[in-house]
Amino acid sequence: MREVYVAGIGITSFTRLEYPLVEIAAYPGLMALRDSGLKKIDHLYVANMGGGRINGQTGLASAVVDHLSLTPAGAATIENGPASGASAIKEGYMAVASGMHDVVMVIGAERMREVNQLEATDFVATLTHPLAEYIYGITLPSLAGMFTRLYMEKYGVTSRHLAMVAVKNHHNAMDNFFAHLHEDITIEGILDSPEASTNNPFVAEPLRFYDVCPVSDGGACLILATSEVMKKINKPMIRLAGIGQATDTHAIHERKDPTELLAVREAARQSFVMAGVKPENVDVAELHDAFTILEIAESEEVGFFKKGEGHIALEKGDTKIGGKIPINPSGGLKAKGHPVGATGVGQAHEIVLQLRGEAEKRQVKNARIGFTCNFGGFGNNVVCLTFIKEK
């Protein structure tokens, strides 16, 4: 297996983008080409979840490779729910590491706001079990609400802890030009003031409005390449060192303990083993906080904190920029945004920026090892990536 490096990166704002899905996908690809200085690629993977259903655009990779004038490079679309992005990166990694290709472009793109929020929520809910969950009207927020209730009862997490995640990530997003939400919210405004329950109403109790990520459009891109290619371009040597992927039961009620996110645990373990590092070695992480509770739960499952102690670390400020292990300096899904198919690539984009030292005001000092957790379904398909900056 050959070593695989990140040669170029690109991203759009995660927001509402009033352009066709193909253009949303193509823009970060163009930016990544510029960033890398490369003119052509061997293969393109495009991660996308809803193109066929909500945008009427199938065969997205074929459209994008032509839109970028990158034909005759191979092209394939990867759909793996909200974990599509990191899954596509995994495919790109394998193509380069195996020796099949030298340069692979991986794009994640989604245009969710073409439909209204009810339709978008329903579209995402189609990843749930069709007979045990979806037909009963389950949605991802409702699953997360039940998960949160269990977590609160078992580990003592409170609404204040959830709000602390939201406040932290919104604050981080203030320094991210590409983030969807630029609102520096406060505990007073969303929890304590007389108007807080109106500012921050329940969405799926106990989850409130500010506990839930926005519905975003957006795209992000990584170009993966061999060490030989990297020698020809003058870019920092950021190595994709570890990849882990694991699954869990499709229907959540079949899990022995729904508060245990076993796929996260296993995917993170695989990724760390492959990279030859431990969770305590990680300098910066992007975790899949589609709901605030997930940042707390994932921070435990990947091994940053003991099970049931993620909220205590949060209280101590360990997850802030400048803390023991800064989590979601980009703003996370909570404030940076969550264009589902693009999210995993967006997370990797942030980690590469951090390891390059190009994250400006939200830069984590001396970051050398970065980690992402891209959470598909409700934890039934998870991909974790570990990046290492080489000297």
Add this chain to the structure above:
Amino acid sequence: MSVDLEKILRPVETPLPEFPPKFMTLSNGQEMVVRQVDRDEIPDILPFVEPLMHVERDFYHIVAARVYAELLSYYTHRVQDEYVFIAQVAGEIAAIVNGRIVNADIGMSYHTLSLRRGLRVGAHAFAAKMEYHIDILKQKEVLIVAESPIGFRRWMIEYNLEKRFHIAHELGGCPSWSLTRDLFDKARNTLVVGRRPVPEHLLTKAKVGILSPSDPPKPPADLLAATRSMLDNTGTSLIDMKRKLGGN
């Protein structure tokens, strides 16, 4: 015999009770004051509305154009029984809401224009307007329409408004929706917020001068222009360039 035409053109005003100002804490922790403004303050507000006529997003252009006309009409006495409230955060104008009294029982909601997006700024200001009609003017219902999907979600869905489609609203003759006293009472504990009296320092800050919004709504940036101009093999960039140059 001389005729004072202005007296004929100018509607006779009905004396209306004043809206007592109130304030609320926003999600970002800032305090927002909602207060009624006099005619004298309208010239100070108009310059903040005009730029929004050029924001072709979320129907800002239509709403701003209509609000501009409504404010001017109010200022020049060319509308019957209109009122205008503004919301201010640290003196900066954050929202404008206005409406009109049709008769003792019916109010006509005109517009809610947010100059500070997010944080439920517009929603709080709209709720204050409804409070004025239902609680202070003691009206039975307020007729409402929405120009934008955001407005529709905020008013028609959140307040569960009743249809009054047989009544043409004054805004474009569109079918009306109605906020009744019963609906307002149901929303009272969840959507209608604010505290009184407004602390002196907040009210003074609001009245001393209406400051321009620091982050007003803007036209969407062409974030994808690079794709279009650099590597567009579909001709989109050419079409877009021609449009920008004023061609067909």
